[in-house]
Amino acid sequence: MNHFLVRxxxxxxxxxxxxxxxxxxxxxxxxxxxGQLLLCGTCPDGTALLVLCCASQEDAxxxxxxxxxxxxxxxxxxxxxxxxxxxxxNNFLLGG
Numbered sequence: 084m085n086h087f088l089v090r091x092x093x094x095x096x097x098x099x100x101x102x103x104x105x106x107x108x109x110x111x112x113x114x115x116x117x118g119q120l121l122l123c124g125t126c127p128d129g130t131a132l133l134v135l136c137c138a139s140q141e142d143a144x145x146x147x148x149x150x151x152x153x154x155x156x157x158x159x160x161x162x163x164x165x166x167x168x169x170x171x172x173n174n175f176l177l178g179g
Contacts, residue, residue, distance in 0.1 A: 086121065086168050087135045087143035091152070092160030094129040099157050106151040119146060121168075131158065134166060 114120035114135070121134040137143040144163050152158060169175040 084136045084138060085140075085143075086166040087137055087140060088164050088166035089133040089135060089143070089147045090160075090162045090164070091131040091133075091158035092129065094125075094131070094158055095156065098155050099152075103151055103155065103157065107157075110150055114146065134168075140165060 111120060111123060119136050121136055123131070123133040125131045133147070135143050135146055137146060140163060147153070147161060147163050153161070167176060
């Protein structure tokens with residue numbers, strides 16, 4: 084499996100109704116339970132990040148597109164990029 088960074092930008096909190104946020108959290112739980120969500124969170128500057136575990140970038144884009152926030156453009160900017168996790172297990176990408 085590969086990792087992908089989903090960057091959400093330009094939060095539009097006025098669109099984030101309680102029902103929409105609950106649907107988004109339900110979506111996050113589904114991804115977590117499937118082992119596809121490694122981490123997620125928001126930043127004070129109106130951005131949010133998710134790290135997904137998927138077979139391909141196409142799969143990561145499809146997952147990101149299934150977020151209920153996307154339907155109403157709760158974040159008006161979204162990108163999906165390959166992401167190399169630096170961990171003690173891979174010597175923080177040092178190699179060798």
